[in-house]
Amino acid sequence: MELEGRWQDLDKLLARDGNLVGPGFEPGPELREFLQTDCRVLCIGAGGLGCEILKDLALSGFVNVDVIDMDTIDVSNLNRQFLFRMSDVGKPKAVVAAERVNARVAGARVTPHYCRIEDLPPSFYSEFTIIILGLDSLEARRWMNSMACSLLEYEDDGSPDMSTIKPLVDGGTEGFKGHARVIIPGVTPCFECTLWLFPPQTKFPLCTLAETPRSAAHCIEYAHLILWSQQRAGEEFDADCEEHMKWVFERATERARQYGIPGVTYQLTQGVVKNIIPAIASTNAIISAACVLEALKAVTMCSSGLNNYLMYTGSQGIYTHTVAYEKDESCPVCSAGVLLQAPADATLQQVIDLMLAHPTLGRLMAHPSVSHGATPLYMRGVLEDGTRANLGRPMAELLRGEGVEAAALLTVNDKKLSAPLRVRLRRRRRRRRRAAELDGRAGCRGAHACMCMRAPRFV
Amino acid sequence: MSSPGDDSRSKRYDRQIRIWGAEGQSRLEAARVLLLNCGPTGSETLKNLVLGGIAAFTVVDAARVSARDLGNNFFVAPESLGEPRAKVVTALLKEMNECVAGSYVETPPEALVEADPGFVDRFDLVVATQMTEPHLLHLESLCRSKGVKLLAVRSYGLAGYMRASMPEHTVIESKPDTQVDDLRLTRPWPALREFAASFNIEALDDGAHKHVPYVVLIQQALESWRRERGGAPPSTAAERAEFKRRLAGMRRVGPEGVPMEEENVDEALKAAFHAWTQPSIPPEVRRVLEDERASPAAADAHTPGDDFWLLAAALRAFVANEGGGCLPLEGSIPDMHATTDLYLRLQRVYRAEAEAHAAAVEAHAARMLAAAGRPGGGVAAGAARHFCRNARNLRVVRYRTLAEEVAPESARGEALAEALGEEGTAANASLYVLLRAADRFHSTHGSFPGVLEGEVEADMAALKGLAQQVVAEVGASGAAAADDYACEMCRLGAAELHVVAAVMGGMAAQEAIKLITRQFVPFGGTLIYNAITSTTSVLDL
Structure with a gap:
């Protein structure tokens, strides 16, 4: 039984009409009813953002919420992940967070999933009305993005089928700064469209670490990346193991002493090795609430929505900026299909080679499987033996029934992808110019001056 | 220096100590905060500060936990219905961090301030939430006289308001995000000249050559440039291009006539502007x-x-x-x-x-x-x-006083008129005017506009009239608050939505932390948050 007046604040927003509402807003008690019954929200992450998002959802009328997190609670989470206590350290975040919200907010039904996002099938993800991301890694964001985009279907005229759209709301913070964005696949840009928003990680050249260290971080990375594999070969480094971290710290201290470099501390060692992003409760609160507000708007149209990116900076005064980023019409993940030109007589192998050399497709795949409709053309894994012979056959033969010049929609999958990509193959007679362009691109991969490989930042 | 044998305190606060350091953390751990009213806006603000590890807080609030609280505040529980809200919120906030002391006073903040003006003395910062203008004016004069910092925060429908008040706040470590390195190459001192001159670059072998710091490369190139040109650094675009060609010319050429990869030369070219950019005072x-x-x-x-x-x-x-x-x-x-x-x-x-x-x-x-x-x-x-x-x-x-901001003789009417007229700030300046109008409405009607069903239309007309009064009073002639926003203010009838309260509580906690740690830069002026457009404006009024 709901207490009289409990939702009086929310009801004003949902039950009264206004001039600054979203398109097709239909105020009335049905909206809150929808939030409390049929609407299902998925929250990815039960960390700094996730804890806030779950609380904000429960107090914005949402009832059926699922949360996925593969992590367990650490002491360093307690400065912001307010659902956790010292006695929870070591327990799964998703489970504890769900328990706390359900206990505090009457009626809330938060269901935890203590697992990786990759462990759940597309059928799981397709069940939700909207998905909110409270993640700290670009890789996980890209995975979820491609999952949501793969659920999108296009009409014959190339417009997105609205009933298949799975909106994403994404938040991220670092120190006093953060962002919130709304991704409506097929309508607003997806992660892949605006990948350039994420700056590359700083990496130190191995030769600097090995020969000319100049900073405390250089000494730490030397111990972590070079000494470890030399002196503890065969043992996998675990950043969460205190003995391992201490070992790196001591070796780094020793190296810094030898070179006369100041500044190696245990705290810095952890920061460098684990690439720790500083985080505080207040910024997470702002960004999470902005995300849940946008989710509420997207689901009910109770107010005009964010289009489509909000940047928040609180370190120098308070400054916000909203930007309407634009979709990449040839995005391999959210568009109706990436256009791939191939010569009319190209074989399947040649088409696969063109995909791997393609500037956007190439970075998304390593060992693609290709199918056309329900017909597998070349598949990795158990079907490989049966389809390998197709590699040498011309596409024209494999795509029987389609004209030589016609475009064919191929479905391409790869281990690196969470969901298949759409590739629109267009075969044409000339190939010389295109091939030359591709060769030029392949040749411009920059080489490091010392010819040594860049040290990987994440291990 | 921290060591692997860290106590749980520094582990617990690790992610924030990386932002404000041990010094900032110890200031935070000494801070005493007074919260006036503990609805969601106040509770959320304090939540973020308790998690950060302030020394102590006191909550002043007269309400009893109601059904409404269970719909918008996380720091009340279903079983606490009817209990003093201050007591319940204090207990649930304390539960998050055993290092923080918390107490409460069950009384209306306005009455406490009246009855015991010395009460605010015990605190470093007063966070006043959901208080109307007349009460804030009174509180401000008290805080100013006692030398206590004041932060007023408000969530109202899809709008938020925040204003700090204290004479001044000084910051040494403002920690700007990016800053150009100050290498002083336009004004080298003897030791730097000497160091740079000690390299016989031509004579170095290839291995040593590519390890000469770029500062030395630029400094040497600049010295010889100056010798040739009577002391002046490169200044015109052509001269700068010529100087860069000289730097590029420092790159060694391999046996096949192929230029060698020398990162120090690459860096020197990127940093060439140091040769002509004078150190400046921001x-x-x-x-x-x-x-x-x-x-x-x-x-x-x-x-x-x-x-x-x-x-x-x-x-x-x-x-x-x-x-x-x-x-x-x-x-x-x-x-x-x-x-x-x-x-x-x-x-x-x-x-x-x-x-x-x-x-x-x-x-x-x-x-x-x-x-x-x-x-x-x-x-x-x-x-x-x-x-x-x-x-x-x-x-x-x-910070100007709130009293100066609202008094007709000292109000910045022109600035308000400008903000109301400019596309980028019109909506948020409208919210500012409408919030003040809503307080006037409250003073005369005893409730906020749009609270009662069936009165929304009538309240709207009254609110628009009051908004015009506010605009006219401060001399913002010719300007007006946007009608659509007046409607929106009445539609939402002073609702305190949890998400808006969480945004405002987050921003208020950030400001409190900046004021307490004396790091980063707090905003000056009046902040308006517009949850409809997801924008903020800081108005200097």
């Missing part, structure tokens, strides 16, 4: 130096532990004398391609000069103190160095 710092408080008289008012204005006066003296118009050198250099030894030697050259500058600033301060008849009361050890290292980051924020 406008905010210039304002500090030109401030009337940055004078030798600051020595009279100097109290140990608050060196800001005395050091600003000493800094001003340094700039006018030894500095030759420049701020002291910070003493740090960016990482650059070089051998360990050369890099560390170059670092020492910069550090030594920075130490000399800091000593000069400290000497100015000592002279000022002596002249004021307060010798021996010198600045704290290392304070001058810290100040000099942050010379480009110094900031002062001054």
